[in-house]
Amino acid sequence: xxxxxxxxxxxxxxxxxxxxxxxxxxxxxxxxxxxxxxxxxxxxxxxxxxxxxxxxxxxxxxxxxxxxxxxxxxxxxxxxxxxxxxxxxxxxxxxxxxxxxxxxxxxxxxxxxxxxxxxxxxxxxxxxxxxxxxxxxxxxxxxxxxxxxxxxxxxxxxxxxxxxxxxxxxxxxxxxxxxxxxxxxxxxxxxxxxxxxxxxxxxxxxxxxxxxxxxxxxxxxxxxxxxxxxxxxxxxxxxxxxxxxxxxxxxxxxxxxxxxxxxxxxxxxxxxxxxxxxxxxxxxxxxxxxxxxxxxxxxxxxxxxxxxxxxxxxxxxxxxxxxxxxxxxxxxxxxxxxxxxxxxxxxxxxxxxxxxxxxxxxxxxxxxxxxxxxxxxxxxxxxxxxxxxxxxxxxxxxxxxxxxxxxxxxxxxxxxxxxxxxxxxxxxxxxxxxxxxxxxxxxxxxxxxxxxxxxxxxxxxxxxxxxxxxxxxxxxxxxxxxxxxxxxxxxxxxxxxxxxxxxxxxxxxxxxxxxxxxxxxxxxxxxxxxxxxxxxxxxxxxxxxxxxxxxxxxxxxxxxxxxxxxxxxxxxxxxxxxxxxxxxxxxxxxxxxxxxxxxxxxxxxxxxxxxxxxxxxxxxxxxxxxxxxxxxxxxxxxxxxxxxxxxxxxxxxxxxxxxxxxxxxxxxxxxxxxxxxxxxxxxxxxxxxxxxxxxxxxxxxxxxxxxxxxxxxxxxxxxxxxxxxxxxxxxxxxxx
Amino acid sequence: xxxxxxxxxxxxxxxxxxxxxxxxxxxxxxxxxxxxxxxxxxxxxxxxx
Numbered sequence: 001x002x003x004x005x006x007x008x009x010x011x012x013x014x015x016x017x018x019x020x021x022x023x024x025x026x027x028x029x030x031x032x033x034x035x036x037x038x039x040x041x042x043x044x045x046x047x048x049x050x051x052x053x054x055x056x057x058x059x060x061x062x063x064x065x066x067x068x069x070x071x072x073x074x075x076x077x078x079x080x081x082x083x084x085x086x087x088x089x090x091x092x093x094x095x096x097x098x099x100x101x102x103x104x105x106x107x108x109x110x111x112x113x114x115x116x117x118x119x120x121x122x123x124x125x126x127x128x129x130x131x132x133x134x135x136x137x138x139x140x141x142x143x144x145x146x147x148x149x150x151x152x153x154x155x156x157x158x159x160x161x162x163x164x165x166x167x168x169x170x171x172x173x174x175x176x177x178x179x180x181x182x183x184x185x186x187x188x189x190x191x192x193x194x195x196x197x198x199x200x201x202x203x204x205x206x207x208x209x210x211x212x213x214x215x216x217x218x219x220x221x222x223x224x225x226x227x228x229x230x231x232x233x234x235x236x237x238x239x240x241x242x243x244x245x246x247x248x249x250x251x252x253x254x255x256x257x258x259x260x261x262x263x264x265x266x267x268x269x270x271x272x273x274x275x276x277x278x279x280x281x282x283x284x285x286x287x288x289x290x291x292x293x294x295x296x297x298x299x300x301x302x303x304x305x306x307x308x309x310x311x312x313x314x315x316x317x318x319x320x321x322x323x324x325x326x327x328x329x330x331x332x333x334x335x336x337x338x339x340x341x342x343x344x345x346x347x348x349x350x351x352x353x354x355x356x357x358x359x360x361x362x363x364x365x366x367x368x369x370x371x372x373x374x375x376x377x378x379x380x381x382x383x384x385x386x387x388x389x390x391x392x393x394x395x396x397x398x399x400x401x402x403x404x405x406x407x408x409x410x411x412x413x414x415x416x417x418x419x420x421x422x423x424x425x426x427x428x429x430x431x432x433x434x435x436x437x438x439x440x441x442x443x444x445x446x447x448x449x450x451x452x453x454x455x456x457x458x459x460x461x462x463x464x465x466x467x468x469x470x471x472x473x474x475x476x477x478x479x480x481x482x483x484x485x486x487x488x489x490x491x492x493x494x495x496x497x498x499x500x501x502x503x504x505x506x507x508x509x510x511x512x513x514x515x516x517x518x519x520x521x522x523x524x525x526x527x528x529x530x531x532x533x534x535x536x537x538x539x540x541x542x543x544x545x546x547x548x549x550x551x552x553x554x555x556x557x558x559x560x561x562x563x564x565x566x567x568x569x570x571x572x573x574x575x576x577x578x579x580x581x582x583x584x585x586x587x588x589x590x591x592x593x594x595x596x597x598x599x600x601x602x603x604x605x606x607x608x609x610x611x612x613x614x615x616x617x618x619x620x621x622x623x624x625x626x627x628x629x630x631x632x633x634x635x636x637x638x639x640x641x642x643x644x645x646x647x648x649x650x651x652x653x654x655x656x657x658x659x660x661x662x663x664x665x666x667x668x669x670x671x672x673x674x675x676x677x678x679x680x681x682x683x684x685x686x687x688x689x690x691x692x693x694x695x696x697x698x699x700x701x702x703x704x705x706x707x708x709x710x711x712x713x714x715x716x717x718x719x720x721x722x723x724x725x726x727x728x729x730x731x732x733x734x735x736x
Numbered sequence: 737x738x739x740x741x742x743x744x745x746x747x748x749x750x751x752x753x754x755x756x757x758x759x760x761x762x763x764x765x766x767x768x769x770x771x772x773x774x775x776x777x778x779x780x781x782x783x784x785x
Contacts, residue, residue: 047775070772111767119767123758127751134747149740156744 023265024085024101026253034064037085039075041068042098049097056091072241074102101253103267112237118230121168125223128164129216132157136216140706147209154206154213161215162199168222169195171229187367190374190408195221197400204393212397217404217708224716228413231420239423239432243657254279254286257330268337275333279324281506282484287337291316294329296508298322299486301453303628303647304580307461307555308537309485311509321628321647325485327508361437362680363415370411374691378402381699402698405708406691410715414683417723422676425727430644431658431669438655441639442670443677444620448568449611449633451625452579452589455643456561458661459626461486461537461553463494468541468549474498476541476551479512479523487539487553488512488523511539519544537585555585558663561593567667573622578602578610580629607633624666626650641666672726679726683719690715 029036044053050068053075057066062081069075077088085101092099111119135157139150169192176188195218202213256266257276268286271277276292279285285298297309303319312318312329320337382399386392423433433439450456468476477495480488482504501514501521511524521543522529529540531548542548558564568575577598579586586600599610611633614621623630623637626646634640635653642650644659651657658665694711697703761767 047778050772050775051779068772069769070775071769116762116767120759120762123755127755131748131751134744152741156741160748 023253023255024089026265026267026270027101027103028085033080035079035083035085037077037088038102039077039089039092040098040100040102041073041075041092042100044068044070044073044097052095053092053097056095057088060087060091075099103269112233115230115233115237118171118226118233121171122223122226122230124164125168125219125226128160128168128219129223131160132216132219135160136705136709139213140704151206151209154202154215157213157215158203158206161219162203165195165199165218165222168219168226172222172225185367185371187363187408187412190367190371190403191221191225191412194218194403194408198404201397201400208393212705214400214404214705214708216705217712220709220712221404221409224409224713225412228416228420232416235420235423235427239427239434242427243432243434243651254283271333271337273333273335277331277333278328279331280328281324281326283324285318285320285322285324285331287320288334289318289320289331290334291318292330292332294327294508295510296327296329297325297485299325301459301627306581307453307457307459307486307553307585309487313509319628326483326506329508361415362440362677362684366411366415366684370408374403374406374695377406377695377699384699385701398699398701401701401703401708402695405694405698405703405711409712410687410690410719411684413716413719413723414687415680417720418676418679418683418726421723421726422672422679426656426669426672429665429668430660431656431665433656434652435655438639439673439676440680441620442622442641442655442673445622445639445670446573447576447614447619447621448573448666449576449578449607449614449621449623449625449637450565450595451623451627451630452577452581452586453555454626454645455624455630456577456589456593456663457555457557459555459645461490462556463490464552464554468551472541472543472546472549473551475516475521475543476523476539476549478516479504479514479521479541482506482514483512483523487537487551490553491523491539491551516543555589557589557592558661561663564663564667565593565595567664568670571667571670573670574619578607578633580604580627602629604629604632608636611636622666622670623654641669675726679722683722686718686722687715 024037024039027037041053044050050070053068054066057063057077060079060083062079062083063077064080065076065078067076075092079088089099089101135153138145139153142149145153172188172192172195175186176192179186179189198214198218198221202215202218204210205213253265253267254271255263255278256271257263257278263278271287277286277289281296291312291314293314294312295314296312298312298318299309300306300322303321309325312324317334318331378399381402382395385395385398390398419439422439426433453459473491473495477491477498478501480491480495481498481500483489483506501516504512504514506512507524507528510528511522513520513522515521521541523539523541526532526540529542529548531540531542537554538550538552540548540550565575575595575597577586577590577593577595579589579598579600580602581600583600586598590596590598599606602610607630611621611623615638620638623633623640624642625631625634625640626643628647628649630642631647631649631653634642634650640654641656641658642654644657646654646657656669658669690711694703697707766773
């Protein structure tokens, strides 16, 4: 994907600081002296990458196994001795790849057991179909075959298809039985019924020496349906793993201070309320916590949506997701990580759940219409032929033919196949769907609400024209290089590579001091530098013998934000900006992106309220947001999207996660969802027309096994081909 | 027609052989890392890995 486009990492580019900030030792498991660690590796894409990474790791002392799974990006490392886990991660990061330790319990994206079972069932059904077809063709076209041979061929077909059907059909039988027990109907009920009836009827015909058997229809039906199921399972697994991989790069561990002041690294999941944690500069807060000691700044972008870091002081409560910036702080955990997260999700979903469960999938609606009608037709045929004077076996035969030929196949494949193809296309473009009906909901939205920080903007501030000379910028950068503060980083990226000041001291929550070219200098807030000024998105820089200068920052829009907004409008959607940031900055961003409708200083409650108001007036809202403050709105909205850098809660609450810097993903996802909806409707229209023709034929008793087999395979093929039109090849063809 | 029966049984045995081979490939983890296996062919290993 992106790794291929950029070429493999060379190790020359500076490694990301974020991946080193995590202490991997919490994720190491030990068994009889052997240490094991699972690592998520990002950026590896070819044989050279495998070789570089594995060779580098095998050189580490005590290393025994280092094997990278290129398909999943997971690496399993085993070693003995005293090598610290951090060294392992660093060895990979030094090569230029992203690396983060992951919880071994987390799903790794490799082929799963249920998926292997599906694959096996699919293979058995496929081989059986091929085998039975051999016999069937002889039976269809060999009209002059002696009765004895026909009987032998029937028995051979039974020999193949009965065990194959019972084996491969288990998936459907189990699901159908589960539904029936709860007095419900799902698509698997008519499928199971058709398969079992076809098998029973054919066995009866074989034993009594009847003319027609439907062994081929039963295995073929299963084969087609299993192809759909398998593709669906595979794609779901890949999307889940990809979304997980985005999350893995942000997994948090923490340093817990024990009773005697001993620091130990623990996983976020092991933190209990009341634990004292040491949060180093640059670390993300894993749980909701209260600051005990230390003054610093915290980056609250993901929590409140405000770009400007906030000062932290003892006694203050910070939420999970805040990033500590300048100085180490000691905090008291208030809730376990699972609850910091789960409590939020539970609260959100309570509000959002009703909305989502009230949505009925198109396929479910189709089943509700299809099943009673077809079964009524079959019953009608049965009764009608009995009245018309047919024998009981003849009437049963007609009824079963109706069930087989009306082909649950086309109906069952109509919606899922389109969704599989659409989800596959989104997957290749870096968007990962979290639920099956997400596409259907996204297709129907009328309003788009965008969050500002991290959604409309990139979330990283950049230096804007400040009046400082290039020399002053270079001097300020010498101090800024020692700090993790986002403003400092913005100065560094504007100034480029260069030296670092001497005698650097970082003053938590205020600024940095040091010697630049032998002269004392300081960079920080206005009162820290000693000038009168208000706090805002700016830093002051003062050096001995010169007047202080101010650097101003702004949160840069995503490069194509305006295009994306224009496209959304062209699609007939109303676009609104809803942000927790201050009015001035929101207005500025709204203007730059061409959005006229904006609301600033929005609290999470206000965002949720605004959504409800809109939905009450009949609008269907697509919420796009990344922060903790957006999570409630994401969960409540008709449909929701989150960028890959979003906090866990928001990712979990949203229907689709998209990666990459481009906001164009939003109109593209909507366009694909709309197309998918269109294809699904076409498929159902086709299946209906097909049934309108097939039912009379079956009712009149004209259907033979050959007609059934041809009808079934051709209708499935048409539905499949129509779904495949969505995959659309090149990216540039995507606009509709 | 007895020959035909032999042929069909023979075909079925062959098909079962193919199925058995597939089950073996599934169990022995050959689908766990298709991308990695494709890439590793290009590597010269002096050591067994």
